[in-house]
């Protein structure tokens with residue numbers, strides 16, 4: 174049983190995504206690690222989390238270098254749906270409150286909101302063209318009985334977080350350009366907007382570089398030696414000696430190299446199709462004319478949005494087989510589902526399809542914190558498919574926590590408690606398959 178097929182670790186080639194086809198160039202000339210080098214803090218992983226950590230550290234004058242196996246943004250950060258929004262947990266708020274307490278849950282919710290604001294701030298401060306869309310995200314009832322849950326959720330958000338959400342009837346969805354045969358109503362929240370994720374991650378890299386961080390793409394960490402004096406990180410081209418290390422590899426975490434992560438995460442595939450640009454008439458024919466971020470109410474949810482320029486992005490889970498041979502079947506499955514949900518666009522060519530790994534944790538919440546007693550190894554990960562905003566926030570948070578003990582106390586306890594090991598980790602592929610079957614059954618009732 175394999176968690177990740179070697180085909181999925183094609184670090185030398187970019188994924189064939191619409192983002193790769195449309196992104197602004199990085200505009201930096203960066204080199205792989207070569208020879209023997211040293212620094213105070215080494216960051217592993219060049220996505221939102223690693224770059225946000227590097228940006229924060231370099232901005233505070235820390236000598237930091239970052240190792241990335243592929244090009245900058247090669248992982249999930251450069252290939253996601255571009256939903257900058259809240260929701261980086263799979264634990265229900267009810268269980269969260271009983272496990273961590275009301276105060277910690279509210280602090281976590283506020284952190285998620287802050288993380289969305291941070292994406293906009295980063296874009297503004299560092300001049301990144303992120304293709305920001307209108308604010309708001311809507312969950313769409315895929316069964317009529319979900320409307321009662323929406324009304325309960327509306328009350329819960331108001332009373333617990335002071336957040337106002339709107340419950341929309343089927344007719345109101347149509348009026349707002351959010352129509353589809355499977356959508357029986359919606360719950361519209363005010364937080365969240367769309368971004369071009371590869372433009373965003375490249376912009377973070379430029380900012381970190383300008384602040385003084387050493388960025389090394391095509392520098393896969395192959396071996397990690399640890400001694401009392403520090404850490405020695407070995408790549409094909411060189412070695413990096415570092416006093417402290419932050420591992421920001423999320424769904425691509427190499428458990429054989431970063432052994433402190435072993436058995437603690439489940440990489441899960443998410444997949445996306447993108448259409449050719451749709452005309453105004455085609456949009457009207459479907460009744461979907463807005464760029465509002467949208468999901469359906471399934472556990473195994475689909476996420477979708479109209480992109481600036483008129484293409485439509487449709488995403489969902491990507492199966493449990495990450496081999497290249499399995500990809501065409503998932504593409505066909507995604508296309509079939511898309512046609513069922515958006516029948517007016519059956520004729521529109523699908524120009525791009527790709528997959529990538531998100532990261533799940535045993536406790537179903539993100540983790541930001543140290544992994545060793547000496548506090549020389551740190552990590553931030555497990556955003557449960559929702560790390561555009563939370564990865565940015567968590568990368569900055571882990572850097573702050575590493576530098577300042579006081580910062581740890583200020584973090585929401587939900588994310589700092591622990592990164593628990595799964596019981597019988599070898600069975601993680603089965604857990605995932607089992608969860609998909611169970612959630613699929615729930616989604617039909």
Ligand SMILES: Cc1cc2nc3c(=O)[nH]c(=O)nc-3n(C[C@H](O)[C@H](O)[C@H](O)COP(=O)(O)OP(=O)(O)OC[C@H]3O[C@@H](n4cnc5c(N)ncnc54)[C@H](O)[C@@H]3O)c2cc1C
Nearest residue numbers: 218220221222242248249250253254256394529559560561
């Ligand atoms: C298809 C898809 C759609 C998604 N849609 C959304 C969305 O719309 N909104 C949202 O919020 N989130 C979404 N996500 C999740 C989001 O993209 C991730 O949570 C986020 O990008 C995680 O960022 P990261 O920097 O922690 O990890 P990543 O961006 O995955 O970066 C980890 C990096 O570590 C590198 N690495 C791995 N091993 C090594 C090694 N040995 N040495 C050096 N480097 C290494 C990898 O090359 C990779 O670039 C989606 C994910 C996928 C796959």
